[in-house]
Amino acid sequence: MEVAEKDKKQELKEFIDSVKDKEHGDSYLIAVLHKAQGLYGYLSREVMDTIAQQMQIPTAHIWGVATFYHYFNLTPPGKYVVSVCLGTACYVKGAPQILEAVKNDLKIDLGGITEDRLFSLQLARCLGACGVAPVVMVGDKIHGEMTPKKVVEVLNQYRKAEKKQ
Amino acid sequence: MDEKVTITINGKPYRVDLDQTIMEAADSCGYHIPRLCYHPKLSIEGACRVCIVEVEGMKNYIASCAYPLFDGMKIHTNTKELRQARRDIVELLLDNHPEDCHVCERDGNCELQRLAYAMGIRHRHFAGERKHYHKDLSSTSVIRDPDKCILCGRCVRMCSEIQGVNALGQAGRGFHTVVMPAYDMPFAESVCTTCGQCINVCPTASFVEKNYTQELFAKLNDDSLVKVAQIAPSVRAAIGEGFGLPPGRNMEGQTVAALRKLGFNYVFDTQFSADLTIVEEASEFLERVQEKGKLPMITSCSSAWMKYMEQFYPDLIENISTCKSPMSMGSALIKTHFAEQIKVDPKNIVSVAIMCCTAKKYEAQRPELMVNGMQATDIVVVTRELVWMIKSAGIDFLNITPEEFDSPLGMSSGAGTIFGVTGGVMEAALRTAYELYTGETLVDIELNSIRGFDGIKVGTITMDGKEIRVAVANGLGNAHNLLEIVRKEPDRYHFVEIMGCPGGCIGGGGQPYAAANSIPLDTDCLKARAEALYSNDRKKTIRRSHDNPEIQRLYKEFLGRPLSKKSHELLHTHYKPHEPRGIASRKIRAI
Numbered sequence: 001m002e003v004a005e006k007d008k009k010q011e012l013k014e015f016i017d018s019v020k021d022k023e024h025g026d027s028y029l030i031a032v033l034h035k036a037q038g039l040y041g042y043l044s045r046e047v048m049d050t051i052a053q054q055m056q057i058p059t060a061h062i063w064g065v066a067t068f069y070h071y072f073n074l075t076p077p078g079k080y081v082v083s084v085c086l087g088t089a090c091y092v093k094g095a096p097q098i099l100e101a102v103k104n105d106l107k108i109d110l111g112g113i114t115e116d117r118l119f120s121l122q123l124a125r126c127l128g129a130c131g132v133a134p135v136v137m138v139g140d141k142i143h144g145e146m147t148p149k150k151v152v153e154v155l156n157q158y159r160k161a162e163k164k165q
Numbered sequence: 166m167d168e169k170v171t172i173t174i175n176g177k178p179y180r181v182d183l184d185q186t187i188m189e190a191a192d193s194c195g196y197h198i199p200r201l202c203y204h205p206k207l208s209i210e211g212a213c214r215v216c217i218v219e220v221e222g223m224k225n226y227i228a229s230c231a232y233p234l235f236d237g238m239k240i241h242t243n244t245k246e247l248r249q250a251r252r253d254i255v256e257l258l259l260d261n262h263p264e265d266c267h268v269c270e271r272d273g274n275c276e277l278q279r280l281a282y283a284m285g286i287r288h289r290h291f292a293g294e295r296k297h298y299h300k301d302l303s304s305t306s307v308i309r310d311p312d313k314c315i316l317c318g319r320c321v322r323m324c325s326e327i328q329g330v331n332a333l334g335q336a337g338r339g340f341h342t343v344v345m346p347a348y349d350m351p352f353a354e355s356v357c358t359t360c361g362q363c364i365n366v367c368p369t370a371s372f373v374e375k376n377y378t379q380e381l382f383a384k385l386n387d388d389s390l391v392k393v394a395q396i397a398p399s400v401r402a403a404i405g406e407g408f409g410l411p412p413g414r415n416m417e418g419q420t421v422a423a424l425r426k427l428g429f430n431y432v433f434d435t436q437f438s439a440d441l442t443i444v445e446e447a448s449e450f451l452e453r454v455q456e457k458g459k460l461p462m463i464t465s466c467s468s469a470w471m472k473y474m475e476q477f478y479p480d481l482i483e484n485i486s487t488c489k490s491p492m493s494m495g496s497a498l499i500k501t502h503f504a505e506q507i508k509v510d511p512k513n514i515v516s517v518a519i520m521c522c523t524a525k526k527y528e529a530q531r532p533e534l535m536v537n538g539m540q541a542t543d544i545v546v547v548t549r550e551l552v553w554m555i556k557s558a559g560i561d562f563l564n565i566t567p568e569e570f571d572s573p574l575g576m577s578s579g580a581g582t583i584f585g586v587t588g589g590v591m592e593a594a595l596r597t598a599y600e601l602y603t604g605e606t607l608v609d610i611e612l613n614s615i616r617g618f619d620g621i622k623v624g625t626i627t628m629d630g631k632e633i634r635v636a637v638a639n640g641l642g643n644a645h646n647l648l649e650i651v652r653k654e655p656d657r658y659h660f661v662e663i664m665g666c667p668g669g670c671i672g673g674g675g676q677p678y679a680a681a682n683s684i685p686l687d688t689d690c691l692k693a694r695a696e697a698l699y700s701n702d703r704k705k706t707i708r709r710s711h712d713n714p715e716i717q718r719l720y721k722e723f724l725g726r727p728l729s730k731k732s733h734e735l736l737h738t739h740y741k742p743h744e745p746r747g748i749a750s751r752k753i754r755a756i
Contacts, residue, residue, distance in 0.1 A: 045348050049745075058331030058748045059347035060355075067336040 008039045012047075016054045026057055029065055033072060042073035070123075078113045078120035080158055082106070083137040087126030090134035094147070098134050099123075101148035105155055118162060119155070170236040175243060187229035187240060188216055196242050199251060199280060201258075201368060202317035203230040206667075206686065207326055210318045214254050215280065219247050226250055252284045258315050260291040261340075262369070269313075269370050274678040276368030277315060298343060303351035305530055306359035306375055306523040307674075311343045314371035320344060320363035327667060329642035329749040330473065332357035344371070356476050356747040358641065360469035360665050361523030361547075361674015365685045374523050374675055378550050378557075384515045384543075385428035391507070391514045394429045395495045395574070396420055398436050398585035399521035399670040400548045402697035406690075407552030407677040408562050413693030415701055418567020423555050424519070425568060431503075434570045435518070436577030438495030439584040439593070440710035441719070442466060445736055446488045446590075447598035447710075448727035450660055454602075454633075459483045461636075461651060461658040464590050466490040468524035469665030469674075471740060473641050477749055478648055479742035484661075487737040491584065492518045492525055493534045495574060496541035497735040502723045503574065511537070517544045519551050521585070521673035524665065533738045547675020576715040579702030586695045587639035587669035588615035588622060591662040595626055595635070596709045602628045610708060616699075618668055618688060621647050623658075635660045640667040642753035671695055 015035045019028035032055065036047050043066050052059045066072045084099045106114050106121060113120040119138075129135045132144025136151055143154050168183040174194055181190045186209075191198050202213040209231045217226035221239035226247060229240075241247060259281060266272050298311040316335065321344060324333045332355045336345050346355035363372040385392055396417075405414040424432045450462050465471060465486045474481060489497065496516045504511040518525060528534065529542035546554070555562050570576070580596050583589035592612045599607040614624035615635065620643035623636045636658045638647040644663045651661060666672045668691035679685045707713055724731050 048348075052748055053746075056748055058325070058334075058356075059745070060331050060334030060345075061325075063345075063347040063349075064334035064336050068338045 009050075012036055012039055012050070013054060016051065020055050026055070029055065029057060029062065030069070033062075033066060037072060042076050044076075073111075073120075075111075075113060075120075076117075079118050079162075080120075080139045081137075082119050082121050082155070083124040083127070084121070085124040085127050085129075085133070085135050085137070087124070087130065087133075089126075089130035093133040095134040097148050098136060098146050098151050101151050102136070102155070105152045118159070170234060170238075172234060172236075172238040172240060174240045181234065183234055183236070185234060187218055187220075187227070187232050187234060187238075190234055191218075191229065191240070191242060198229050198242055199283060200230060201276065201280060201315070202319060204319055204322070204366060204684065207319060207322040207366075210322065213258070213315070213317050215251060217247065217251060217254070218242050219244055248284075252286060255280055255284045256286055256289070256291055259286065259289060260293050261295055262315060263295075263312055264289065270373045270376075271370040271678070275370065279681060294340070296340070296343075301345075301352050302375075303353035304357065304359060304375065304527075305353070306526040307352060307357065307361055307364060308373050308375055309345070309352055310371050310373070311345070312371075313369045314344055315369060316342055316344065317368060318344075319366040319368065320372060323362050323366045326753060327640050327642050328358070328360060328362055328665075329645040329753045330356055330358050330360070330747065331749070333363065354745070356745055358469040358472040358476075358665065359524040359527040359674075360641065362666065362686075364523065364674050365672075365676070365678075374547050374549065375526060376550060377526070377544050377546055378554050381517060381544050381546060382554070384517075389513065391431070391509050392429045392517065393431045393433065393499050393503070393514055394424045394517045394519060395433045395435045395438070395492065395499075396424070396519045397492065397521050397525075397670060398439065398582050398698055399673060399676070399694065400519050400551070402585065402671055402694040403521065403676045404548050404552060406680065407549065408556075409680075410563070411693070412690040413697045415697045416562075417701075418569070419562055419565050420519075420551075421570055422565045422568040423551075423560050423562055426560050426565070427554060427558055429517070431571045432568075433495060433499070433574035434577050434581075435491045435495055435520075436581030436584065437570075437574045437713070437715060438498065439491040439581035440578050440713045440716050441494050441498075441736070442488050442491045442584075443580055443590075443593045443597050443710035444716060444720075444727050445494075445732060446486050447594045447601055449486055449488060450594065450598055451602055452728065454631075454659065461655070461661045462486055463651075463661045464594075464663060465740075466584070466590060467663060467665040467670075468522060468528035470641065470644065470663045472524065472527065472743065473644070473665065473747070475740055475743035476745065477645070477747040478652075479746075481648065481651070482740055482742070484651075485740060487733075487739060489534060489736055489738050490525075490528060491581075492520065492545075493528065493541055493738075494736045496529075497534075497536045498574060498719075500536050500539055500541050501735060502719070506573075511539060515543050516541060517546065518542050519548070520545050521548050521670050521676050522666070523547055523674040525675075533740065536735060547673075549675055549677055552677060573715050573718065576713060577705075578710050578713045579705035579708035580710045581713070582698050582701045582705070585670040585698050586616075587618065587664050588612070588637045588662065589669065589698070590664070591615050591624075591635055591637050591660065593710060594660070594662075595633075597711045598633075599626065599628055600709065600711065607709075615662075618691060618695075633660065634658045635662070637662045639664045639669050639672075641665050642749075645749045645753060667691070668695065671698070 170183045200216040202210045211228045211231035216229045218229045219241040301309040325331045401417040405416045500511040526545045580593035615622045638644040671694040
């Protein structure tokens, strides 16, 4: 179930209220940004403006933090987030080629989103599935022992499932 | 905290205060360690690593700006290896910097250029990837060029710690870090107040004023136009620095002469319109006091402060004096009364303001300040631009014969002069308000309690038994601190003066760059500029605005009386809240 917009707003406000008056309240900014991204999937300008007003932290500073950490998305993610693992085990088993294949197939770069908003692409640094390296995570599902060819097949499965719906 | 320790620098022993950094101690012992991101009025960033030194017993070189002393510390500032390391650091900065010094706005005024020379860099050894971004040309006042930026962070700290504006931040990471407004939005749409202090502290040309000199040269060459200039008080106190003179030389007559040589038909003084502002503002203040209007009344002549107010303190709009700034009052008169006098269609007059201030470029284009549907001030050039124009036109500024201002907008009192220094508007206003209120002349007119460079100054003056409490702030960060008090205790002060820049207009964002042996916004430099204006005030026989005979004549022949209908039409305005709303930082440092 999608949480209603109003409830998301309320939950974020309550979280900010619970931390902002603590000692070094400003230092909870990263936690607040995490919370917001958890609720909305990404950090929109509107959400960052709200956080700025509620925490009384200037927007230029929030923008600095949000752009510093790769974890924070500044654009809405696709329905399925594709995370290509570039951890050591995956890397030596050919992850760079997997990444290249995904980029070519989706026609987007890292941090991008496909036109149909079905997929967005990001990197992962070890998903704890090194035994089946190289791995790619699509949504919350891990796909192991990938090859440039197999990964395209995996993506096609998601496309097919989407068409059926 | 006056504990002393013994350290050695380059083998020589020194007895110094413990409570300081290596750099501060070295400064006091006569060793100027090269530096870049350090500025004494800003927090320590330790980002550039140019100020590294060797400390015996330590594995790595350390940044002297950020490291405290300890007893027995053995410091080396100039060993062969250290010099090499420091040079490498500067070479790496240069590697990601355009090689375009000879076509750069700051050629000859650039700290990076000077540093590279001092390090002995005569070849570019490294050639790696270089960043490429678009210039942000959206602002009326300040151009941002990320390609020239070396990420020292001085602008970011200035904007947040001294100005409390927080328009700038460092976004992204590593090689992709860029100094920018929030959301990478155009400067013009950000909370930037256009004060230009980022330009003052930038070591390179990553921030420069929007330049209108070519446009002005074109107008000056157009014989169908009547070219009228006005000069702000602080320009004359600083312009000499642009020609290599020490700070504090009053170059009023030389500037007037140079403007005539450049092709201006009339050269007027913003100090005249400052006198007019004072008569209007003092009258407005007394009206508010007597008719229980909104108090405290807050001054409105600083353009950066007006934009700051609209975005950070819109709740205080009713407290803001409705008086336009001296520049805009002067321009309004030039396009109306003066145009009538010389029988010229105001459309054929080019009204040019020579200002110490980049924010005046923004003010000039405000729709609120239009006169009869025309922009009253057509072009604003700052002190730096005028210096360049004078040099470019081949005018021998230092040996020029000084000349007088034109009449009628050229005569000024001492009160008009001190408008350029923090506290000066208040002092000038009180000189007039006292006399208008009590009918007696204020004898001791030098109000020392509101002079000087403290961030916030307060004073009282008694008028016919009524105590008037006044407060003065310079720099927008200090203004924020003062206005928080005003918000909480609206009855505490009757009259508040705010100037957007450190030290007032004399420290404006359009003033000449710091000399090679100095630093931006050096306190001694600001003091010298202030003294140039205070001594000008002392030399004047007329020191109160309302005693200026040209002002009296203007009221008699044109305006009628202060706050008349005509005055309101031409000399007063109202401001509106402005988006985006700003958030002042909690890290403001008082200076």
